[in-house]
Amino acid sequence: MHGAGRGRCFGRKLGWHDKRWQAFGEKLEAILAERSRLADLWLHPDHPEVTQVDSVISKGVNALDLLRRPEMDYAHLMQVQSFAPPVPLPTFVTEQIEIEVKYAGYVDRQRDEVSRTIKLETQALPDELDYAQIHGLSNEVRAKLAAQRPSTIGQAGRIAGVTPAAISLLLVHLKRRTLLAASA
Structure with missing residues (x-):
């Protein structure tokens, strides 16, 4: 579960009111929906819009993988017309997706390190x-x-x-x- 989802669980335990809980749920759903949409969008080297991306594309790559690249941000990614969402998204959605995608590798490594440490702790x-x-x-x-x-x-x-x-x-x-x- 990503940071936003963990926050939602903790918020419920802390007794957030239903309106606040519902608003948070809607934000989380928007983030998850956009992540899913980006995962399904592909750019191939022969695509006419490949020139919109200032990054080398040697084989097909999905939008999330493009966003992982250091030189890419969400706004730049949306310059590819076929990647643009049907309606503009709130900034919190695009920022959260960018943060999660850019730092996913670091988070996964830390999670693995914690697992190894816990295992060693009891050896x-x-x-x-x-x-x-x-x-x-x-x-x-x-x-x-x-x-x-x-x-x-x-x-x-x-x-x-x-x-x-x-x-x-x-x-x-x-x-x-x-x-x-x-x-x-």
Whole structure:
């Protein structure tokens, strides 16, 4: 769900009045409808209006993919007559679409990173783990880990002085240990 949709859900939980809720729903519907419309509009290299776009088109591309390009904005995209909406859209619709499309890659990467972090947060550390055997850890980190005996990677990462590099070394050691156990 995109930012506007999440806001709608939170707004309802906060007790927005029905008129406000309805207005927000209408805005969200307008944004979703325009995104869908743009996804269905294609520009091919042999299209007569391809010259309206100051961007190289080597194969067919839809309007949303064109909008993702750094040099393209919504107003410029609408210079292609066949892309223009049947009725002018409010600025909030065009701005929201442009923001979502331009930043979708960053948001997706952050979402993936959060998922990986959550997975690592709960990854167990064996009770018998000998931190002295992990090559590359500083003596300080070894001592802290041995003294506190964290049960998960997440707990280890929250120990003062345990760096992200030390966590990476722990993960490599655990992976190597798992591979050795599987091959034995």
